[in-house]
Amino acid sequence: MNPPDLNLLLTLDVLLSEGSVAGAARRLRLSPSAMSRALARLRDATGDPLLVRAGRGLVPTPRALELRGQVGPLVEQALAALRPAIALDLCRLERIFTLRSSEGFVETFGATLITRAAAQAPGVRLRFMAKPExxxxxxxxxxxxxxxxxxxxxxxxxxxxxxLFRDRFVGVVRPGHPLLDGPITAQAYASASHVAVTRVRPDKGPVDRALQALGLERRVAAFVGGYAGALAVARGSDLVATVSARHTQGLRAGMVAFDLPFDIPAVTVSLLWHPRLDADPAHRWLRGLVRAVCGDDPLAETDGSVHS
Structure with missing residues (x-):
């Protein structure tokens, strides 16, 4: 079965409104013969004559009267959907946006995002979701x-x-950790006990590969599934956690972070969205807000010295 021609909805709406083939033809700027052919197609599609002769004019059938209340709103909705979007009024915007991110994002950026969003668009609420995979x-x-x-x-x-921003890895320990008593060399770092972050199974990550290139290997005493767990373990023990610097800024308050004494590539944290939201004015505003909050001073977290 072939799908119906949805262009006929507009024709039907005008026909039912005018009650006349000639009047509908004038409104749609069609010839009377073209309008008559359109009416014939509507009759075939609906299985109803729709308009029947009564004296010198046409009157709607019961089916046409039933359709009149349905077709008008459908046409109006379709026309509204095809109009250009009106200018975004943030003061009137009411919407819940869902953001999905790895742990540490909310702790580091969440408060500022919520505050700025509320200042610009009081009706907007942000919902943060964890990103386990x-x-x-x-x-x-x-x-x-x-x-x-x-x-x-x-x-x-x-x-x-x-x-969105560039991030790099840093080592993190509790205040007073023995590693802080002398220069933090690659040998000293590898000789310490570590808590490693792995989502799936214990594996060799970029830190271990960088150490291997120097002929070193760290001793991993524990594996955890995320940065929050690694920092919690390091905070209460002598284990060293190696985490993303900017992403964990809000998680490691009161701890000591240091630059890794060997080269490891920085990573780029990006924004991701579906293309259906590209032109949505409210979503474009949200993307700009996240960039403004998270995109500033991306690598200022460490400068080569030990931080507390």
Missing amino acids: RDSTPLRDGTVDLETGVVGPDLGPELRVQA
């Missing part, structure tokens, strides 16, 4: 409006990506 399904199905993360090779090609 890199599955992009929530973006595709509309569960999530915006996501932050490091783009991997498995990212779907249809998603939009915009770099």
Whole structure:
């Protein structure tokens, strides 16, 4: 079965409003013969004559009267959907945006994002979701409006990506840790006991590969699933946690962070969203807000000295 021609909805709306083929033809700027052919197609589509002769004019059938109350709103909604979007009024905007990110994002950026959003758009609420894996399904199905993360090779090609900030790894220990008693060399770092972050299974990550290139290997005493767990363990023990610097700024208050004494590549944290939201004015405002809050001074977290 062929789908109906939805252009006929507009024709039907005008016909039912005018009650005349000639009047409908004038409104739609069609010839009377073209309008008559359109009426014939409508009759075929609906299985009803719609307009029947009564004296010198046409009168609607019961089916036409039933359709009159349905077709008008449908046409108006369709026309509204095809009009250009009106200017965004942040003072009147009421919407809940869902942001998905790795742990540490809310602790570091959440308060500032919420405060700035409330100042510009009081009716907007932000909902933060954890990101236990890199599955992009929530973006595709509309569960999530915006996501932050490091783009991997498995990212779907249809998603939009915009770099947000650069981040690098730092070592973190509790105040008074023995590692702070002397120069933090690669040998001293590797000789300490460590808590490592791994989401799936214990594996060799970039830190271990960098040490291996120097002929060193660190001793990992514990594995945890995220930065918050690693920092909690390091805070209460002599284990060293190695974490993303900017992402964990809000998680490691009161601890001591230091630059790693060997080279390890920085990572780019990006914004990700589905292309259906590209032109949405409210979503564009949200993206700009996140960039303004998170994109400033991306590598100022460490300067080569020990921080507390």
